[in-house]
Amino acid sequence: MLLSIKNLHASVQGKEILNGVNLEVNRGEVHAIMGPNGTGKSTLASVIAGREVFEMTSGEILYKGKNLQKLSVEERAREGIFLGFQYPVEIPGVSITNFMRTAVNEIRKYKGLDALSASEFIKMMEEKKKLVEITSNLTNRSVNEGFSGGEKKKNEIFQMAMLEPMLAILDETDSGLDIDALRIVANGVNKLRRPDNAFVVITHYQRLLDYIIPDYVHVLFEGKIVKSGGKELALELEERGYDWIKKEQVE
Amino acid sequence: METTVQQSITLERMVHLFESNRQVLASNDTALLSEIRDKAFILFGKLGFPDTKMEAWRHTDLKDSLERGYDYYLHPLPEEDVQKVFRCNIPHLDTAIIGQLNGWYVSKEVPLMELGNGIIMGSLAEAKKKYPALVDKYYSRATGDTAEVFTAMNTAFAQDGIFIYVPAGVKSTKPVQLINVIHHYENLFLQSRNLIVIGDNASLSLVHCDDSYNQQASFSNIVTEIFLGENAFLDHYKLQNLNNNSTLISTVYFQLEAAANLESHYLSLNGGLLRNNIRVLFNGTHGNADIYGLYLMDRRQHIDNHVFVDHASPDCTSNEIFKGILDENAHGVFNGHVLVRRNSTGTDARQTNKNILLTDTARVNSKPFLEIYNDDVKCSHGSTTGQLDSEALFYLRQRGIGEESARMLLMFAFANEIVGKIAIPQLRQRIEDMVKKRLQGELQICEQCVLHCSTPEQPVEFKIDMSKI
Numbered sequence: 001m002l003l004s005i006k007n008l009h010a011s012v013q014g015k016e017i018l019n020g021v022n023l024e025v026n027r028g029e030v031h032a033i034m035g036p037n038g039t040g041k042s043t044l045a046s047v048i049a050g051r052e053v054f055e056m057t058s059g060e061i062l063y064k065g066k067n068l069q070k071l072s073v074e075e076r077a078r079e080g081i082f083l084g085f086q087y088p089v090e091i092p093g094v095s096i097t098n099f100m101r102t103a104v105n106e107i108r109k110y111k112g113l114d115a116l117s118a119s120e121f122i123k124m125m126e127e128k129k130k131l132v133e134i135t136s137n138l139t140n141r142s143v144n145e146g147f148s149g150g151e152k153k154k155n156e157i158f159q160m161a162m163l164e165p166m167l168a169i170l171d172e173t174d175s176g177l178d179i180d181a182l183r184i185v186a187n188g189v190n191k192l193r194r195p196d197n198a199f200v201v202i203t204h205y206q207r208l209l210d211y212i213i214p215d216y217v218h219v220l221f222e223g224k225i226v227k228s229g230g231k232e233l234a235l236e237l238e239e240r241g242y243d244w245i246k247k248e249q250v251e
Numbered sequence: 252m253e254t255t256v257q258q259s260i261t262l263e264r265m266v267h268l269f270e271s272n273r274q275v276l277a278s279n280d281t282a283l284l285s286e287i288r289d290k291a292f293i294l295f296g297k298l299g300f301p302d303t304k305m306e307a308w309r310h311t312d313l314k315d316s317l318e319r320g321y322d323y324y325l326h327p328l329p330e331e332d333v334q335k336v337f338r339c340n341i342p343h344l345d346t347a348i349i350g351q352l353n354g355w356y357v358s359k360e361v362p363l364m365e366l367g368n369g370i371i372m373g374s375l376a377e378a379k380k381k382y383p384a385l386v387d388k389y390y391s392r393a394t395g396d397t398a399e400v401f402t403a404m405n406t407a408f409a410q411d412g413i414f415i416y417v418p419a420g421v422k423s424t425k426p427v428q429l430i431n432v433i434h435h436y437e438n439l440f441l442q443s444r445n446l447i448v449i450g451d452n453a454s455l456s457l458v459h460c461d462d463s464y465n466q467q468a469s470f471s472n473i474v475t476e477i478f479l480g481e482n483a484f485l486d487h488y489k490l491q492n493l494n495n496n497s498t499l500i501s502t503v504y505f506q507l508e509a510a511a512n513l514e515s516h517y518l519s520l521n522g523g524l525l526r527n528n529i530r531v532l533f534n535g536t537h538g539n540a541d542i543y544g545l546y547l548m549d550r551r552q553h554i555d556n557h558v559f560v561d562h563a564s565p566d567c568t569s570n571e572i573f574k575g576i577l578d579e580n581a582h583g584v585f586n587g588h589v590l591v592r593r594n595s596t597g598t599d600a601r602q603t604n605k606n607i608l609l610t611d612t613a614r615v616n617s618k619p620f621l622e623i624y625n626d627d628v629k630c631s632h633g634s635t636t637g638q639l640d641s642e643a644l645f646y647l648r649q650r651g652i653g654e655e656s657a658r659m660l661l662m663f664a665f666a667n668e669i670v671g672k673i674a675i676p677q678l679r680q681r682i683e684d685m686v687k688k689r690l691q692g693e694l695q696i697c698e699q700c701v702l703h704c705s706t707p708e709q710p711v712e713f714k715i716d717m718s719k720i
Binding site: 049051072073074077078082083085088089091092093094098099100102103106107110142159163 | 643652653
């Protein structure tokens with residue numbers, strides 16, 4: 001098992017957002033987490049990534065059998081957890097090249113590997129750019145600065161390709177994308193799928209799941225996963241909306 | 252007579268010093284300069300030293316600096332170890348170098364260099380003797396009637412400094428590096444005066460370094476007048492890397508004639524108390540002045556940038572961007588004053604001051620200020636002070652970058668907006684490295700640094716290659 005979340009409770013500034021999430025993700029799987037706005041989807045992603053503003057009040061998260069709570073944000077990342085941001089942050093003055101070179105080499109150092117030479121690194125960047133179909137010269141620009149919504153999301157996928165995570169959580173990577181950008185993002189994910197890694201795709205819409213076929217679909221509602229199923233659950237949600245799930249909960 | 256006894260800087264001491272040494276002070280003066288000196292002395296006496304009740308000095312308290320005991324000399328000190336002192340070298344930068352030791356021009360064998368293309372540079376004291384008409388034409392013309400005590404004191408007391416003259420139409424090909432090193436085994440109070448004239452359609456690239464050699468306390472009062480003729484261009488760099496016991500009051504007057512273009516970069520990397528008075532006067536239409544500042548301060552260091560831009564002519568543009576990172580108990584002051592006069596239509600003036608405070612005890616007083624007497628203008632000003640962006644920190648760390656490295660990347664990125672504007676590639680590289688090293692001061696882990704200095708073995712100091720002098 002790659003990720004095992006048991007009875008996870010988490011709050012931000014004293015307000016409980018997650019109240020008892022259970023989720024198990026195995027290597028080689030793609031999970032989709034769906035649900036209406038404000039039910040804790042992004043919070044779940046942030047808690048797994050270790051963002052300090054979210055407080056884990058009870059439960060446990062095991063990743064590769066290790067208790068994640070003891071690891072810092074960067075240690076989790078070096079262990080292979082990647083978070084694709086819903087709103088990628090603009091960082092003026094830091095070039096994507098320097099950003100990625102630093103990240104790749106810090107992760108390599110953590111694993112006891114030598115730093116990549118400049119030429120090895122550039123070669124790697126070119127390969128990954130091709131993989132995620134980035135044709136423009138994003139790499140010499142400051143991280144996300146002045147990028148369009150689509151460019152920012154493609155840049156997230158590019159970074160994911162560079163860092164080769166074991167567990168990638170994509171937080172509404174599809175939001176604000178036109179159909180071409182959506183296809184590029186989805187293709188990137190599909191090309192990076194391997195038997196030993198896993199993806200958790202957070203999305204509002206079925207649309208993305210036409211391109212990234214999930215093994216499991218979960219519905220997160222009021223801080224809990226209330227329904228799980230196969231890919232057909234996503235279609236049902238698309239057709240019927242979330243109201244019937246809300247009703248089921250009340251009953 | 253001269254004082255070598257360590258004394259505080261007081262009005263009484265200075266009045267006595269002037270009255271007993273007037274002949275020595277004025278020994279190289281023309282009749283006009285002598286008159287200017289006497290007038291300045293009277294003004295100095297009237298103004299006296301400032302205290303924090305005065306608006307211009309509200310956030311910069313000079314009391315401790317003035318009260319220390321200092322030597323004051325009326326002649327240059329022996330230069331037995333000049334070779335050791337001038338360590339300021341920017342690798343691979345081909346410059347013409349002018350050295351100043353404790354405010355005095357260094358090379359006595361060649362007090363004034365006269366180059367083939369008509370450029371004159373060297374000692375101002377010598378220029379007064381050799382080119383009296385030229386000096387008379389400009390000296391104290393940019394300072395004007397400014398009722399500013401340190402300018403008045405400087406005009407009353409200054410004996411030497413640097414003179415640079417670039418004749419009309421001459422484009423200086425090499426950057427000129429002007430290095431003032433403070434080096435003395437006792438506390439030292441010094442004053443020097445620089446006069447730089449760039450003729451019509453002429454251009455100059457000037458790198459002006461203030462450096463100190465040891466940890467001895469010093470008080471420097473340096474006034475520089477820079478004249479840019481019509482359509483002249485000056486690329487100006489002020490590098491300040493002084494010890495923590497030094498006080499530097501640097502006042503630069505830029506006077507721009509029509510269509511003159513000024514790019515000025517103030518890079519303050521270290522110092523005890525630094526006060527930069529930067530005054531720009533647009534004396535003709537269609538001038539442009541870009542003034543950039545970067546200051547990285549820690550411990551109890553104090554930096555005060557006072558910028559006054561006088562849009563006295565129509566259709567001129569000015570842009571100020573000052574950025575600072577303050578750590579520990581450092582204190583930053585920014586005071587930007589743009590004056591747009593009644594007839595100055597078509598003015599475009601911008602002011603920005605951004606600060607990052609790394610601790611709760613670091614402080615900033617920022618006051619961008621526009622004074623506009625005209626409707627046909629485009630003006631903007633802004634000031635921000637805060638911590639490093641926590642969203643950006645999380646983003647970097649989520650990619651596996653350690654917290655300290657992430658902080659350093661963000662700080663460097665912040666500083667690099669200013670560093671990136673340095674037009675001389677070798678200088679930019681050098682400053683980039685110095686900024687990186689300076690930022691590591693917070694972290695003290697050079698081996699693990701992510702910023703990839705090109706010269707990690709070199710300590711942080713300005714260095715000069717004596718062979719080029």
